[in-house]
Amino acid sequence: MSSDRAKLLSSALKRLTKRPTTIMEVCGTHTVSIFRQGLRSLFPEDLKLISGPGCPVCVTPQGEIDGAVELATRKNVVMATYGDMMRVPGSNGTLGELRGSGSDVRVVLSAMETLRMAEEMPHKEIVFLAVGFETTAPATAALMIEARKRKLENLSVLCLHKRVPPALEVLSKADGNRVDGFLLPGHVAVILGHEPFKFIPEKHGIACTVAGFEADEIMLALVDLLEQIGENRPSLTSRYEKAVRPEGNVKAVDLMDRVFDTSTSAWRGIGPIDASGMSIKEEYSLWDGSRKFDVAVRNVPEPKGCRCGEILSGTITPKECPLFGTGCTPVNPIGPCMVSSEGTCSAWYRYGRKGDLKWES
Numbered sequence: 638m639s640s641d642r643a644k645l646l647s648s649a650l651k652r653l654t655k656r657p658t659t660i661m662e663v664c665g666t667h668t669v670s671i672f673r674q675g676l677r678s679l680f681p682e683d684l685k686l687i688s689g690p691g692c693p694v695c696v697t698p699q700g701e702i703d704g705a706v707e708l709a710t711r712k713n714v715v716m717a718t719y720g721d722m723m724r725v726p727g728s729n730g731t732l733g734e735l736r737g738s739g740s741d742v743r744v745v746l747s748a749m750e751t752l753r754m755a756e757e758m759p760h761k762e763i764v765f766l767a768v769g770f771e772t773t774a775p776a777t778a779a780l781m782i783e784a785r786k787r788k789l790e791n792l793s794v795l796c797l798h799k800r801v802p803p804a805l806e807v808l809s810k811a812d813g814n815r816v817d818g819f820l821l822p823g824h825v826a827v828i829l830g831h832e833p834f835k836f837i838p839e840k841h842g843i844a845c846t847v848a849g850f851e852a853d854e855i856m857l858a859l860v861d862l863l864e865q866i867g868e869n870r871p872s873l874t875s876r877y878e879k880a881v882r883p884e885g886n887v888k889a890v891d892l893m894d895r896v897f898d899t900s901t902s903a904w905r906g907i908g909p910i911d912a913s914g915m916s917i918k919e920e921y922s923l924w925d926g927s928r929k930f931d932v933a934v935r936n937v938p939e940p941k942g943c944r945c946g947e948i949l950s951g952t953i954t955p956k957e958c959p960l961f962g963t964g965c966t967p968v969n970p971i972g973p974c975m976v977s978s979e980g981t982c983s984a985w986y987r988y989g990r991k992g993d994l995k996w997e998s
């Protein structure tokens with residue numbers, strides 16, 4: 638974004654912010670993008686951005702992490718997952734630490750890599766630890782469809798996928814909700830399209846805009862939101878037309894529908910949310926790691942002193958956590974929000990400590 642354009646958009650934000658206004662950037666990639674591109678210095682004092690539950694690693698409850706860590710210790714199991722999961726602390730250590738002590742835990746860049754692993758190691762049980770929202774779930778679904786087709790019964794999925802719109806429903810109607818507008822997650826909207834988010838303005842009267850990840854796209858989306866708020870006409874607009882079709886990606890949704898049912902799922906810091914989970918359909922039960930290995934998921938409290946739960950519901954900012962930057966750093970993370978590359982605490986630590994964060998509470 639040129640400096641002239643930055644000045645223009647910044648003055649538009651200043652002109653449109655007529656009262657203290659809180660926008661939630663739902664997606665962790667937006668949180669990082671806003672920091673990395675220095676956009677906060679362009680915001681007026683009264684415009685406050687808070688992060689939401691849009692980091693998939695962060696919203697996975699401690700009990701589910703513990704279940705995965707326990708499964709990875711079992712004899713003959715090879716666990717494969719995305720890199721961010723390796724450093725998330727469970728009650729008894731991380732997957733990365735397990736690997737250091739001899740368990741077979743591997744990082745994959747794509748779910749499909751586990752197909753080759755299952756074929757090359759027929760005497761091992763390959764478990765893909767699947768986390769993420771509607772953005773990564775279609776790849777997991779495609780993996781399961783292919784595993785079934787190839788009759789690869791030594792491959793299974795521990796499915797921790799979650800659906801974003803039901804979480805936004807909970808936040809929208811929460812007592813004391815202080816969100817004036819949602820910067821909607823561009824990647825999720827690429828898959829789902831617009832329809833699943835329309836209930837937010839229509840039912841809850843909260844402004845919404847789908848945003849891309851470039852500086853221009855984010856700033857324009859904020860202008861859209863402030864116009865909706867100022868004119869008291871909450872609606873759903875999009876500033877990510879280059880990637881999001883209103884109907885979404887029909888093929889990806891079809892993949893998810895073939896493999897997953899909708900179920901209740903627990904979110905760290907928010908609790909159980911109806912219809913926010915993706916459970917594996919009966920016809921794919923042979924590839925369901927949770928059933929195959931009878932993985933126990935217990936209710937486990939947050940690490941002592943960690944306030945990730947409040948970060949994820951937008952109730953506090955990282956600096957309000959007493960451990961931020963002292964007991965909890967990216968090198969020695971206490972909670973998942975400091976671990977994940979999309980985590981709010983990690984973004985604040987990497988980009989926000991020096992800056993003039995005028996919008997801090």
Ligand code: SF4
Pocket residue numbers: 942943944945946948955958959960961962965966970971972973974975976982
């Ligand atoms: S700073 Fe660390 S301990 Fe505090 S909320 Fe963030 S991740 Fe949790």
